[in-house]
Amino acid sequence: xxxxxxxxxxxxxxxxxxxxxxxxxxxxxxxxxxxxxxxxxxxxxxxxxxxxxxxxxxxxxxxxxxxxxxxxxxxxxxxxxxxxxxxxxxxxxxxxxx
Amino acid sequence: xxxxxxxxxxxxxxxxxxxxxxxxxxxxxxxxxxxxxxxxxxxxxxxxxxxxxxxxxxxxxxxxxxxxxxxxxxxxxxxxxxxxxxxxxxxxxxxxxxxxxxxxxxxxxxxxxxxxxxxxxxxxxxxxxxxxxxxxxxxxxxxxxxxxxxxxxxxxxxxxxxxxxxxxxxxxxxxxxxxxxxxxxxxxxxxxxxxxxxxxxxxxxxxxxxxxxxxxxxxxxxxxxxxxxxxxxxxxxxxxxxxxxxxxxxxxxxxxxxxxxxxxxxxxxxxxxxxxxxxxxxxxxxxxxxxxxxxxxxxxxxxxxxxxxxxxxxxxxxxxxxxxxxxxxxxxxxxxxxxxxxxxxxxxxxxxxxxxxxxxxxxxxxxxxxxxxxxxxxxxxxxxxxxxxxxxxxxxxxxxxxxxxxxxxxxxxxxxxx
Numbered sequence: 001x002x003x004x005x006x007x008x009x010x011x012x013x014x015x016x017x018x019x020x021x022x023x024x025x026x027x028x029x030x031x032x033x034x035x036x037x038x039x040x041x042x043x044x045x046x047x048x049x050x051x052x053x054x055x056x057x058x059x060x061x062x063x064x065x066x067x068x069x070x071x072x073x074x075x076x077x078x079x080x081x082x083x084x085x086x087x088x089x090x091x092x093x094x095x096x097x098x
Numbered sequence: 099x100x101x102x103x104x105x106x107x108x109x110x111x112x113x114x115x116x117x118x119x120x121x122x123x124x125x126x127x128x129x130x131x132x133x134x135x136x137x138x139x140x141x142x143x144x145x146x147x148x149x150x151x152x153x154x155x156x157x158x159x160x161x162x163x164x165x166x167x168x169x170x171x172x173x174x175x176x177x178x179x180x181x182x183x184x185x186x187x188x189x190x191x192x193x194x195x196x197x198x199x200x201x202x203x204x205x206x207x208x209x210x211x212x213x214x215x216x217x218x219x220x221x222x223x224x225x226x227x228x229x230x231x232x233x234x235x236x237x238x239x240x241x242x243x244x245x246x247x248x249x250x251x252x253x254x255x256x257x258x259x260x261x262x263x264x265x266x267x268x269x270x271x272x273x274x275x276x277x278x279x280x281x282x283x284x285x286x287x288x289x290x291x292x293x294x295x296x297x298x299x300x301x302x303x304x305x306x307x308x309x310x311x312x313x314x315x316x317x318x319x320x321x322x323x324x325x326x327x328x329x330x331x332x333x334x335x336x337x338x339x340x341x342x343x344x345x346x347x348x349x350x351x352x353x354x355x356x357x358x359x360x361x362x363x364x365x366x367x368x369x370x371x372x373x374x375x376x377x378x379x380x381x382x383x384x385x386x387x388x389x390x391x392x393x394x395x396x397x398x399x400x401x402x403x404x405x406x407x408x409x410x411x412x413x414x415x416x417x418x419x420x421x422x423x424x425x426x427x428x429x430x431x432x433x434x435x436x437x438x439x440x441x442x443x444x445x446x447x448x449x450x451x452x453x454x455x456x457x458x459x460x461x462x463x464x465x466x467x468x469x470x471x472x473x474x475x476x477x478x479x480x481x482x483x484x485x486x487x488x489x490x491x492x493x494x495x496x497x498x499x500x501x502x503x504x505x506x507x508x509x510x511x512x513x514x515x516x
Contacts (some may be wrong), residue, residue, distance in 0.1 A: 001407050002399075015409050019399045019514065041511050042351040046340035046401040070224040071354070071400045075408075077165070095127045 005079045008066050009060045020054030023066040023082070050074065054082070099295035102206055121296035127301055130327035131159045132480055134319055135334055136342060138162025139171040140282075140468065141459050143289035143300070144474020145488035146482070147205075150296035153482035158298045159322060159328075160290075162304035168287025172329050173404075173436035174467040175381060175393045177372055179275055179277035180241055183232040186504050187445060188239040193489055194472030198280060201471060207288030209280050210386065216277030216372040217246070217255075219421075220270045229272040236274070238255040244273045255429070257422050259370055265420040278372065279383055285470055292419050309345045314453035316346075322467070326385050327514060332457045332481050334473075337437030338446075339401070339460035341426075346506035351442040351498045352461055353513040357393065357402035358410055358471040360433035362425070364388030364507055373421070380417035390425060392418055396438065398514050403505055438463055443503035443516030448476050448490040457481050458495075463516050 002014035022044055027035040051071045056064050066084065068077040078087050085093065100106060100119050110117050133149060149155040162168075172412045180191035198334045199365040202208050202365035220229045228272055229245065236243040247270050260268045270370050301323065308320035309331065319326040335471050345348050365388050373380040382392040394414035397406045411433050419426040441447065441461035444471065448459045459477040462469060476490035487493070497503060498511075 001409070016405065019401075021512070021514070022298050034499070039349075042498040043349045044340070044353050044513075045349065045350070046353050046400065047339070048341050048354070053400065069399075074400045074401065074403050 002074065002076070004055060005076060006057045006060055006063075007065050007079050007084070008063060008080050009057060012057070012060060016057060016059035018056040018058050020056055023052040023054045032059065050077060099206075099404065101290065112505065121291040124302050125299045127159065127299070127323050128299065128325060128400070129306070130298070130318075131484050132157040132328070132330065133330045133476040134158070134326060134328035135160045135332045136319070137168045137169075137287075137334035137336075138166045138290070138302065139334065139336075140167065140285045140289060140302060140470035141336065141473045141477070142284055142332070142476060143293055144470055145334055145459065145477040146298045147293040148475045148478035149482060150298055152500050153478060155482060156232040156251045156297040158293075159326065160293070161304045161306055161319070162302045163322075165302050166290050166300070167283055168468055169437075170462075171282055171286045171470075173359065173434055174282055174466065175383065175391050176279045176282045176385070177216060177277070177381065177383065178280050178468040179372075180213070180468075181216065181218065181236055181274045181277065182234065182506060184506055185197045186240065187506055188236065188241060190344075190472055190476075190489050190493070191468065192239065192241050193475075194469050195276060197471035197475065198468075199276070201212045201280075201285075201288070205288040205292045207284060207291060209284040211280045212278045213276050214371045216274045216374065218375065219251075219265050219266075219268055219377075220272065221268060221375065221377045222314075223269075226269055229270070233272050235413055242274055242276050244275065244480065246271045246273050255369070255371065255373065259421060260374065260421055268373065269360070272273040276488065279385075280467075281386075282465070286451060289474070304310060306342065306345075311453055312347060314454055316453060320339045321378045328443050330481050332459070332477055333451075334459050334467050334477065335407050336460040337464045339458060343451065343458065346451065346456055348451055348453070350447070350461070350495070351511075352439045353400055353516055354402055355396045355438050355440045356403060356406045356435040357396050357401070357464060358406040358414070358433055358435045359393040360411060360414065361389035361391050361408050361431050363431045364391070365428065375417070375442060376419045378421070380421065380423070382418060385412055388485070389431065390428065396440070396514055397435075400435055401435075402445045404435050404437055405496045406433075412493065439461070440513035440516060442498055442511040442513055443505040444507055444509065445504035446473070446493055447495050448473060448478055448493045449486050449495060450484070451495060
């Protein structure tokens with residue numbers, strides 16, 4: 001059973017969530033070359049190890065958020081709001097600000 | 099290779115059963131091979147066999163990081179069928195089914211092909227339209243398909259809840275009589291034994307850790323047993339295709355997902371056909387050992403873990419007991435997971451990769467086992483001729499960018515939705 005840490009509701013059973021796939025994809029500009037669009041629509045890094053992915057808390061706060069999860073072990077490393085920084089990035093930013 | 103026959107069986111019975119040679123050798127790796135196949139499951143072993151048998155290329159090695167058939171070949175639900183709607187799929191899988199029908203004779207190894215029929219249940223009027231359309235498409239492609247009304251299904255499968263008050267009411271079903279099951283382990287062993295007899299080297303516990311590429315052309319592989327030169331390399335590592343392709347700097351239209359299967363405790367024969375439901379997404383058959391073998395959907399998140407989680411097992415068992423109420427009395431004995439290459443259109447990739455001398459068969463989604471013979475046959479053809487056979491010509495890597503996707507379900511580029 002995956003215990004998924006929703007950034008707003010805390011750890012919840014996986015059955016409350018819907019998977020949304022790779023969170024690292026960035027939509028190209030409308031006039032970007034065709035290769036950029038093919039890459040965005042079809043190609044995936046599909047890593048065996050840490051994977052940044054989107055989840056939707058449909059049976060809770062109904063928010064999308066991102067999870068960093070190890071695809072080899074199913075270990076969940078951290079979660080954050082979709083446009084928020086990861087914990088370690090945040091700590092690094094806080095450190096450099098100080 | 100010592101041929102298996104009634105005479106060799108009788109001879110060994112009388113001689114005290116000590117005259118059976120090993121089914122394949124355990125050779126010392128050579129420095130160079132004409133072709134190296136990465137992955138010693140059914141697809142890789144079949145590729146090597148057809149390279150040797152059909153194309154006379156015998157200086158071939160099959161490299162397997164674990165043991166033969168220890169991946170998805172040994173983890174599927176053993177169903178074979180060719181009940182596809184789109185032409186490319188129909189022709190490819192029908193060729194595969196024709197190879198299955200005579201595979202035991204071809205390999206001199208009993209793979210226990212059982213044409214017990216595959217029945218797709220119809221639950222709704224929309225299901226009915228889709229089944230009729232697909233059944234007609236199959237018959238136009240020369241594939242056997244037969245619509246069964248509800249009464250006929252109730253007579254043939256007495257355990258199935260065909261009552262009007264059923265949770266998933268049954269309106270009828272589309273039957274492919276030549277579909278059925280094959281003993282999965284025997285497929286790996288049979289191809290391995292036949293390939294070995296033709297001179298193929300089968301190297302187990304030999305993991306590929308890198309691909310040697312010079313000026314855009316493959317030259318060999320780096321493995322846990324040392325470097326090996328190769329003029330051509332074929333990848334048959336579905337589940338991990340992205341990982342191995344990344345060694346050549348190639349990004350694939352694939353996500354890896356875990357799919358679970360499970361068996362009940364063994365019981366006396368109760369189900370003599372394969373029953374599937376597309377609407378519920380559930381499939382079940384009874385093995386020759388008596389276990390009910392069943393499966394359903396993916397776990398729906400990227401995974402390389404070869405194990406899944408309980409919610410999906412609950413889904414499958416709930417579907418089982420809704421369709422077959424009497425099976426609720428059985429205990430579940432085992433559940434396991436395998437890693438699926440889920441492509442962006444639900445169809446496989448069999449062909450050349452954008453590095454000279456590098457080929458792949460992969461992207462098998464839920465359906466790799468039934469494809470094993472045709473996958474190996476077309477992969478071998480493609481490697482030998484450096485060009486695809488008409489059967490696998492539509493299944494290129496480039497089709498995604500060219501807008502020629504083969505999307506049987508019409509689900510779009512959401513790999514876990516196929």
